[in-house]
Amino acid sequence: DIAASLRKKVEHVIRDGISQGQTNQQIVQRIKGRKANNYKDGLLKSSRESIERQVRTARSHISTATYIDTYKALGVEYVKVVATLDGRTCEYCASIDGDVYAIDDPARPRFPVHPNNRTTYVPCDKSGEIAGLRPFVMDERKVKDIPKEERKHLIGQLDANTSFKEFFEQSDEFFQRTWLGKSKYELYKKGEYSIDKFADPLNKRGYTLAELKALDQKTFNNVLGE
Incomplete structure (x- = not known):
């Protein structure tokens, strides 16, 4: 499991990326880091597949919540x-x-x-x-x-x-x-x-x-x- 403090940082990056319209791959790179830097600038050492799964799941959660709020606002x-x-x-x-x-x-x-x-x-x-x-x-x-x-x-x-x-x-x-x-x-x-x-x-x-x-x-x- 990701430590609580690190989890908050990852969640912030995901939410920030989504709000800026970044793709899943761009958000994954922010979390994983860049290969050119040997991934030392990343937040997690998890596999790319694991990070992609977390990003997709978080995006789904935020999107669904946003849709429901929008539907309610529209009656x-x-x-x-x-x-x-x-x-x-x-x-x-x-x-x-x-x-x-x-x-x-x-x-x-x-x-x-x-x-x-x-x-x-x-x-x-x-x-x-x-x-x-x-x-x-x-x-x-x-x-x-x-x-x-x-x-x-x-x-x-x-x-x-x-x-x-x-x-x-x-x-x-x-x-x-x-x-x-x-x-x-x-x-x-x-x-x-x-x-x-x-x-x-x-x-x-x-x-x-x-x-x-x-x-x-x-x-x-x-x-x-x-």
């Missing part, structure tokens, strides 16, 4: 959870995608709920209906890592009201198996599990196989022979 009464339709979204965020909350509901999840969390809120009416389209990537890779010749089969757009659950049901078997993993995929197909059942709402993460087995021994025995 918005309801907000809708919008996760990212791709293979890097966690089971918890996938399970709540499309949920609608009163903007002042104390039970409303406060994003980010985990590092690198991309889930956010958009304003809506009580029905949750919103206009437009939303992008999807039927792959666990980032778009930049997908060869151009493969993209037309994996990337597209759906109606903005399509939930992750609906997107997942429309996806091909390879994507479903990759996202869930072998055993969870069997539970999904043969045990008739919806993707909601793989999410732990209390701890805001996906259940492990051991936890799922403890919750539903009968289905495990029937589907997986355990």
Whole structure:
């Protein structure tokens, strides 16, 4: 863990960078330091990946709080959870995608709920209906890592009201198996599990196989022979 005093310095750099419109990479460099100086001018000796994760998570927290304050100022009464339709979204965020909350509901999840969390809120009416389209990537890779010749089969757009659950049901078997993993995929197909059942709402993460087995021994025995 970062010592309290150092954590405050890092938080200040992140907030200052965001307020100045700096990119994540620019903020990371301020924290990590410059290679030309052998990183001696940085605040942390953590890996670049670790610092990037902290910066992205902090930016998400500040952005979400700012959006909510703006929505309230505009008189918005309801907000809708919008996760990212791709293979890097966690089971918890996938399970709540499309949920609608009163903007002042104390039970409303406060994003980010985990590092690198991309889930956010958009304003809506009580029905949750919103206009437009939303992008999807039927792959666990980032778009930049997908060869151009493969993209037309994996990337597209759906109606903005399509939930992750609906997107997942429309996806091909390879994507479903990759996202869930072998055993969870069997539970999904043969045990008739919806993707909601793989999410732990209390701890805001996906259940492990051991936890799922403890919750539903009968289905495990029937589907997986355990």
